[in-house]
Amino acid sequence: MKPGRPGKSYDIHRLPPVWNALLHLFAGGFAFVCIFPFVFVVILSFTDENALLMYGYRIVPEQWSTQAYTYLFKTGDQLFRSYGVTILITVIGTLLSVCMTTLYAYALSRSNFKYRKFFTFFAFFTMLFGGGLVPTYIVVAQMLQLKDTLWALILPMAMNAFHIIVLRTFLQTMVPNPIIESGKIDGASEFRILFRLVVPISLPGIATIALFCTLSYWNDWFNALLYIDSGHLVPLQSLLMRIEQSMQFIISNSALLNSGQSREMLQSLPQETTRMAMVVLATGPIVFAYPFFQRYFIQGLTIGAVKD
Amino acid sequence: MKALQSKMRDLGRNGAFLLMVLPGAAWFLIFCYLPMPGAILAFKQYRLDLGGFFEGLIYSEWTGLRNFEFLFRAHDAYIITRNTVLYNLVFIILGLVLSVAMAIILFNLTQKKLAKLYQTGMFMPYFLSWIIVSYFVFSFLSVDKGVLNQLLVSLGIEPVHWYSEPKYWPFILVFMNIWKGLGYSSVVYLAAIAGIDKTYYEAAMIDGASKWQQTMNITLPLIKPMMIVLTILAVGGIFRADFGLFYQVPRDSGPLFSMTNVIDTYVYRSMKVLGDFGLAAAAGFYQSVVGFILVLTANWAVKKVNEDQALF
Numbered sequence: 322m323k324p325g326r327p328g329k330s331y332d333i334h335r336l337p338p339v340w341n342a343l344l345h346l347f348a349g350g351f352a353f354v355c356i357f358p359f360v361f362v363v364i365l366s367f368t369d370e371n372a373l374l375m376y377g378y379r380i381v382p383e384q385w386s387t388q389a390y391t392y393l394f395k396t397g398d399q400l401f402r403s404y405g406v407t408i409l410i411t412v413i414g415t416l417l418s419v420c421m422t423t424l425y426a427y428a429l430s431r432s433n434f435k436y437r438k439f440f441t442f443f444a445f446f447t448m449l450f451g452g453g454l455v456p457t458y459i460v461v462a463q464m465l466q467l468k469d470t471l472w473a474l475i476l477p478m479a480m481n482a483f484h485i486i487v488l489r490t491f492l493q494t495m496v497p498n499p500i501i502e503s504g505k506i507d508g509a510s511e512f513r514i515l516f517r518l519v520v521p522i523s524l525p526g527i528a529t530i531a532l533f534c535t536l537s538y539w540n541d542w543f544n545a546l547l548y549i550d551s552g553h554l555v556p557l558q559s560l561l562m563r564i565e566q567s568m569q570f571i572i573s574n575s576a577l578l579n580s581g582q583s584r585e586m587l588q589s590l591p592q593e594t595t596r597m598a599m600v601v602l603a604t605g606p607i608v609f610a611y612p613f614f615q616r617y618f619i620q621g622l623t624i625g626a627v628k629d
Numbered sequence: 630m631k632a633l634q635s636k637m638r639d640l641g642r643n644g645a646f647l648l649m650v651l652p653g654a655a656w657f658l659i660f661c662y663l664p665m666p667g668a669i670l671a672f673k674q675y676r677l678d679l680g681g682f683f684e685g686l687i688y689s690e691w692t693g694l695r696n697f698e699f700l701f702r703a704h705d706a707y708i709i710t711r712n713t714v715l716y717n718l719v720f721i722i723l724g725l726v727l728s729v730a731m732a733i734i735l736f737n738l739t740q741k742k743l744a745k746l747y748q749t750g751m752f753m754p755y756f757l758s759w760i761i762v763s764y765f766v767f768s769f770l771s772v773d774k775g776v777l778n779q780l781l782v783s784l785g786i787e788p789v790h791w792y793s794e795p796k797y798w799p800f801i802l803v804f805m806n807i808w809k810g811l812g813y814s815s816v817v818y819l820a821a822i823a824g825i826d827k828t829y830y831e832a833a834m835i836d837g838a839s840k841w842q843q844t845m846n847i848t849l850p851l852i853k854p855m856m857i858v859l860t861i862l863a864v865g866g867i868f869r870a871d872f873g874l875f876y877q878v879p880r881d882s883g884p885l886f887s888m889t890n891v892i893d894t895y896v897y898r899s900m901k902v903l904g905d906f907g908l909a910a911a912a913g914f915y916q917s918v919v920g921f922i923l924v925l926t927a928n929w930a931v932k933k934v935n936e937d938q939a940l941f
Contacts, residue, residue: 335739336840344734345743351731352750355812358765359753361776365768377774425653434646443654445941447661449865450921453913454896455906456667459675460659464682480656511645540758543872547901558760562877565763569880593774600764604757611756612749622813623820 359608366390366597373593389598393591399552399560400599406471407557411538414475418534421480423527426488427515430496441489444482458547473548474556478537484530487624491526492519529621532614539607557603564596671696671914675906696911705895709912712875713891716799717867720806725860727811729852732818733844748819751812759873762809766801766878792880795888802889805878806871817859821852861931865924868892868916892916 336344361380365373369384376383393400428434429441451457457477467473496519504514520527545559555563591599611618640647666686673689700706731751738744754762769776770791778788791797829847838846870891879889892912899909928941 336737340840341739344738345740348731348734348738348744348747348751351811352747355751355754355808358762358768359757361768362765373774377779378768378771378776379779380776421653421656424649428646428649431646435643436647436650440650440654443657447657449924450665451661451917452664452667453910453917454893455670455675455900455910455913456664457660458900459667459670459682459685459906460664463677463685464663465659476656477660480653480660482657485653511649515649536756540756542758542760558758561764562760565760565767565880569882597764597768600761604761607756608753611753615749615752618752618755619816619820622817 359604362597362600366594366601368594368597370592370594386594389592389594392595393598393602397599399555400557400602402553403555403557403560404602406474406554407539410471410474410541410556411535413471414478414538415531415534417475418479418481418484419527419531422484422488422530423520424515425480426485427492427519429485429489430492431501444480444485448482462548468548469551469554471554474541474544474554475538477544478534478541484533487621488526488530490624491529492523495526496523525617525620529617529624532617533621536607561596561599561603564591564599668910668914668917670906670910673907673910675910677906692907696907697915699908700911700915705890706912706915708887709890709892709895712888713870713893714867716802716806716870716875716891717863719803720810721860721863721867723803723807724810724814724863725856727807728814729818729849729856731811731815732822733848735815735819736822736848737840737844748812748816752816753812754809755813757809759871759877762805762873763877763880766805767880770801792882793884795885798879798885798888802874802878806874809874814859818852818855821855822848825851857931857934861927865927866920867923868920870894872897 335341361378364380364382365378366389367385367387368379368382369386370388372382372384372386373379425440425444429437429444431437461473461477462468465472465476467476500518500522501514504518509517540558541556542558542562545554545556546562549555549559663682667682670686670689672691672693673686674692674695675685675689677685679685679688735744735748738747767775770778772778772788772790772792775791777791781788789797791801825848829851830843833843833847870893872893875889875891875894876897879885882889892915896909896912896916899905899912903909
């Protein structure tokens, strides 16, 4: 207890100590459960392959090893290729998405745009109703002929009504009207006002959208699942999924395939610890970056949760 | 003539804005609105060989309700609807209670630095893809090497074949959903709570209100509107399942389908695995239409209760 409060068992402004401890245990315990699997996978990736095969997944391995990583850096052509694909689609996709979203949201944020209501609804309605997976698939794969191209990984995620509404709300509340008026008085065009006056003071809002996009491009596997067949366009997440699926296939068909054949197939796949090392390399950048960016996400989520 | 002139003037004045929305509007048109009429594929036998989207859409043979008959007769519709709706209901209720509780706990912890650390920790799963999560889950549930089975064996209990025993999966899926989403949703509520005017709490403390009383009489009533809006949004989406959770975490394992198959996975499998576009479109149509009605109903219900909180 703080000095200067004699005779009082606890401060009424604070939680009683027992409750405080219990709640710490609850919240801290859950936070631990959230982080632990990642730490565990890191440990597994540094486990000796033979020790892992013998004793199973152990929190404290019988034998440590960096073999998985040396193996990956020596032979991981596909891994680096997929890394490249993921970085490429993340960069192009985020740039494209941020530009389109900013332009759209800015127009909606201006009360003197006459068709503002219509275009707000035009975007908002897509959150309520959709044609479904099949027609979308046919449009992308057959009409636009995007199958097995990088654009199939970029375009289907380029816009999102939620991002537009978040950014529009941000612009409406954060950009003071006099700034826009002053631009008008100086005779600046609408585009000039947007790029010279509005964008510089709206960077936190735009950064929020950019981070949302970066995250969804980095983590995307669904578009690859639908539209990508050729190995050299497989992004990182999708590569991990494919390895997992082939494992599953071999395991569930091991009775049918003769044992030599299935052993051969298993050998063509990365070993257990190598796969864990790939998971670590795929998540590492995010896990180490998000604590620094989380406030932008919180800001975006909070604005998004507030009704317009 | 005059009307036309004023129309042209409008366009001119709004030209810059129209130019700004053009790329985005074109995207919505192609990727969202163009597929919408494609919903009629549910009533057709779609043929890929007709040369294009529109040709396929128009010239494919009408089959009436045959796709739906197949869907509903095969018992599939019942299972996927039951799974989708029940899982989502549990997610919504449990998610609401736990995330509000967690936000209130984090807000009231005496050690603010630690509370911030916990918040950062439980936010992490939000940033991971379901593929990564499925690797995490596998390290616990793997039959021969997983941590859980090691634990069971060391306790002298028979190991469990997790990926072929459907009865455990409702618990696993609910747990994983909460695990991945709780940090995110509690952060949203925490931000709302942090935004509450401090003078309310100061006044309550002067009157000697305990933390519990403050929570019940200040915090909860003030975040109630937000709870209602977010819950309604979630109820509107009760027909849409999280594809990654139901497809990746159970590793697409066949024996688990009775507990893990939801509308989204069913549509995907009908289309990509079976190649039955008609059946997939029928299931998708069923999902879109019922989902849309649910959103409208939910919004109407809120409007009845409180006009201000309706979404549109």
